[in-house]
Amino acid sequence: MPITTTSRAVTATALAAAALTLTTACHDTPGGKADSPLSAVSPAPSPATDDAGPPAPGGRVACAPEMLRFHAGALPHRDRRMLLKVTNSSGRTCDFAAQPYPLLRFGDGRRPPLPVIRASRPLTVVSLAPGDTAYAMIITSAGGPDGRGHRGRRISQFGVALAARATPTQVGLDGRAPVRIDPRTATVTHWQPSSVAARQW
Template identity: 40%
Template sequence: MRNLHFRRAARTSVLGTAALIAALSLTACQSDSPAPAAYDAEAPAPQKPADGASAAPAADTANGQETAGDTSTSGSGSESAEGSGSATAKQQRTSASLPTCTGENTKLTITGVKRPVNHMLLTVTNTGSKACNAFYYPVLRFGEAQSVPPVVEDSKPQAVVTVAPGQSAYAGVMTSSADGSGTGGYSAQDLSVGFLDAESESAGDMVNVPLSKDVYVDSTLTVTYWQTEMDDALMY
C-alpha cells in the first residue's frame, strides 16, 4: 500500500512539473513577439470610389485595345490639321473672289533705273478700297507697235500677286539689248499698258502711261510677270 501511494505521489509531481515548464515556455514566447501596433482612431477610413467605380485608371478600349491611363492627343492633332486645311481653302476662295487689277482700280507709273542697264520699272498701285489680283504680266505697247513684247517665263511667281489697297506690285522691262544685238530699234514717245484676267484675257482698257523722255526699244524688248518685290522685277 505504501508503495502504491509513493508511485501516485511521484506521478503527480512529474505532471505538475511538466505543466509548470510548459507555462514558463509559453510566457517566454509571448515576451519575444513584437507588440501590436496601436490603433489610430484619428485615421480616416479608406474611401470607396464614387458610384462603385474602380480606383484603377480607366482603360481605353478604342480600336479594341486596352491602354490604362492613355492620354493620347492624336484626335486634337487631327482637328488642328483639318482646321489648318480649312483656313488655307478659305484663303484660296477669298483670293479667287477678289477683283482683277485694271486701270479702274489702279495707277501705273514707269521709271528708268541705273541697274540693270536698259531696264525700266513698271509699278502698279492699288487705288481702290479692296485688294485686287494682278494676273500674269502687263501687256505693253510702246509707240505704234503692232505686237506686244514677250514675257520672261523664268520670272513667273509661284502664286497670283495680290495687291492690297495702297500697296504696289512691280514688273521689270528690258527695253533693248546692252550689247547692241537687237534689231528694228526705234524711239517711243508714249506707252500703253493693259491688264490680263484669270483666263489670260484682256481686262479693261489699255492705260496710257506717261514717259518722262523718249525710250529706245528694239527686238529684245521683254517684260516680267508681276512681282510683289521690286528687286525680283529687276533681276531679269
C-alpha cells in the same frame, strides 16, 4: 317598346363617347404616328440656303486700270531696263491671277504685246491690298553683240493692258525722259511682289 328604344339610344351614345375618348388618347400619346393631325399640319423645315449676299467690300477681284496708278521710267545705272509700277488706289484687294504679266504695246499697236520672260513667274499669284504696289521689269532690247548698241526708237509713253483685248492705258514715263526701246526684241517679266524681285531681271 319605348324602354327598349331608349336603352339602345343610351348604349349607342356610350359607345360613340368611348370611341372618341380612345381616338383622342392615341393622338396624345408620345411617339404617335407620323400621320397624326399635328404632324400633318406642322411646317416642313426650311432647306438650308447658301445666300452669302454680295461680296464684302474687301473681297478680292481682278486688278483693273481704274483701280491702279501707273508709273514707269528707266532705271539709273541699269542698261536696257525700265521699271513699271502699279499701285492699288482703290479700297479693295485685287490680283493678277487672270493675266499674270502686263500686256505692253509700243507704237501704233499693230505689233503683238511684248513676250513675257517665262522664268520670271513668281511662286504665288501677285495680289494687291489697298495701297500696295506690284512691279514688272521691261528689258527694252536684246542689245548688241557688245552689250551696248541696239536698234529701236525713243518713246515717252506706251500702252499697258491688264487683260487680252482690253484697251491699253497710256502710261507716260516719269520725268518725261525718253527711253530707247526695240519692240522686236524687248521683253517683260511677270508681275513681281516687290521691287527687289523685279530688279533681279
